Amino acid sequence: AQSVSQHNHHVILSEAASLELGCxxxxxxxxxLFWYVQYPGQHLQLLxxxxxxxxxxxxxxxxxxxxxxxxxxxNLRKPSVQWSDTAEYFCAGYSSNTGKLIFGQGTxxxxxx
Amino acid sequence: EAQVxxxxxxxxxxxxxxxxxxxxQNMNHEYMSWYRQDPGLxxxxxxxxxxxxxxxxxxxPEGYKVSRKEKRNFPLILExxxxxxxxxxxxxxxxxxxxxxxxxxxxxxxxx
Numbered sequence: 001a002q003s004v005s006q007h008n009h010h011v012i013l014s015e016a017a018s019l020e021l022g023c024x025x026x027x028x029x030x031x032x033l034f035w036y037v038q039y040p041g042q043h044l045q046l047l048x049x050x051x052x053x054x055x056x057x058x059x060x061x062x063x064x065x066x067x068x069x070x071x072x073x074x075n076l077r078k079p080s081v082q083w084s085d086t087a088e089y090f091c092a093g094y095s096s097n098t099g100k101l102i103f104g105q106g107t108x109x110x111x112x113x
Numbered sequence: 114e115a116q117v118x119x120x121x122x123x124x125x126x127x128x129x130x131x132x133x134x135x136x137x138q139n140m141n142h143e144y145m146s147w148y149r150q151d152p153g154l155x156x157x158x159x160x161x162x163x164x165x166x167x168x169x170x171x172x173x174p175e176g177y178k179v180s181r182k183e184k185r186n187f188p189l190i191l192e193x194x195x196x197x198x199x200x201x202x203x204x205x206x207x208x209x210x211x212x213x214x215x216x217x218x219x220x221x222x223x224x225x
Contacts, residue, residue, distance in 0.1 A: 009153075034213050036216075042218070043203060043216040043217060043218045043219050044156075044203065044205075044214075044216040045216070046213045046214070046215075049213050090155060090156065100158070100171075101146075101158075101214065102158075103148075103155045103156040103157075104155055105153065105154065105155040106155045106156075
């Protein structure tokens with residue numbers, strides 16, 4: 001069955017630290033991948049997406065993600081986090097085989113000032 | 114402003130009392146979907162719709178109904194709510210199968 005897994009459930013960092021959140025998917029067909037962010041009390045907002053082409057994707061707020069097909073991964077990175085990055089982050093994947101968009105369980109990021 | 118509008122934002126109801134959560138989008142999107150968000154479980158799809166009069170079950174459809182009579186509206190109906198349906202609900206729409214979703218602000222439902 002198709003799935004999207006996020007390895008880290010809760011990450012705590014200090015400001016200016018580098019961030020990498022893991023995401024792995026397990027399904028076939030054409031793969032479109034997304035990262036969403038949910039700030040406290042708010043709805044999900046799209047950070048970035050990968051459809052095809054350059055596997056290194058740049059999104060809003062200084063985030064980027066790299067699609068590595070051989071590892072079935074789409075990890076989210078940011079060189080230097082800020083307190084305002086405190087939020088929950090969701091990886092999601094769309095498979096052309098099933099037509100469904102599946103979300104990972106989410107990773108809560110807490111950035112200490 | 115392009116957006117997905119859900120109402121109400123907060124709702125407390127009693128077991129068995131039918132309720133409807135409305136969802137409307139102004140982007141002329143084909144696809145609309147309902148998700149529920151629960152701690153530790155992420156977002157799980159309840160129902161989705163690929164176009165007017167076309168709906169299909171997601172991963173957790175039990176206890177819910179939807180309708181898509183117009184392109185812009187996709188209400189979620191709980192005919193007989195139960196406490197295990199206490200959750201945060203999000204409506205979302207996207208322009209096509211491959212596109213990213215635009216989410217509504219969420220509806221926090223409590224069933225007592």
